[in-house]
Amino acid sequence: MTIRIYLAGPEVFLADAVAAGEAKKAVCARHGAVGVFPLDPIDSALADAQADRWYAIYLRNEAHIRSCDALVANLTPFRGPSGDAGTVYELGFMRALGRPVAAYSTVAAPFTERTRAFLGDAARRRADGEWEDAEGLSLESFGLTDNLMLDGGVRASGGIVAVRDVPDAARWTDLAAFEEAVRAIVAACAHG
Incomplete structure (x- = not known):
């Protein structure tokens, strides 16, 4: 059986989104899998019937996810x-379907560090040494790649979160971490 892998990510927003999808599908093919990119065509009578383009896109992406292993x-x-919020939704949706998920990032800094940098001076230390934002809401400090629900969902499904730090200019095109995640998910599906 050939494993079908849904390729969730913000690459759909790139000017050369189709080329980015083709590059990812080529990596999948090297590992004996079929990559399914969100912009790939799919028959969906429900999506075709929608007047709102955004809703038709949602329905097609959901159909793609359901068609994948x-x-x-x-x-x-x-x-x-x-x-990306849409990617996060798709990861959770696939996890809820009970299917394996893996993830990757081309930025190695932990989520807490990135959040502190994003908040700038609005991030401050509490008396107990933990970090909070200007509204007094604590920052996650588990040393994870992203929110604990994402890292946790990947781990619970038997997947991995592959991380490689790459230069900013290559953050959407370097596929080394992606390939590591693909290898892991193909292996998980073969043993699952």
Whole structure:
């Protein structure tokens, strides 16, 4: 059986999104899997019937996810300290389906450090030494790649979070961490 992997990530926003998807699908093929990119066509009568383009996109992405055996999510920080919100949703959706998930990031700094940098002077230490924001809300300080629910969901499914620190210019094109995640998810599916 050929494993179908949904390729979740903010690459859909790149000017060359289709080329980015093709590069990721080529990595999957090298490992005996089929990569399914969110922009790939898929038959969906429900999506075709929608007047709102955004809702049709949502329905097609959900159909893609349901058609796959596993998911690899790009959790590289996107427009802030955390992964792309849509990618995070897709990871959780696949996890809720009970299928294996893996993730990767091309930024090695832990979530706490990235959040502190994002908040700047609004991040401050509490008397107990923990960090909080300007509203007094604590910052996660577990040394994880992203929010504990993401790292936890990946671990609970038997997946990995692969991390490689790459130069900013290559953060959306360097596929070394992605390939590590693909290898791991293919192995997990083969043994699962």
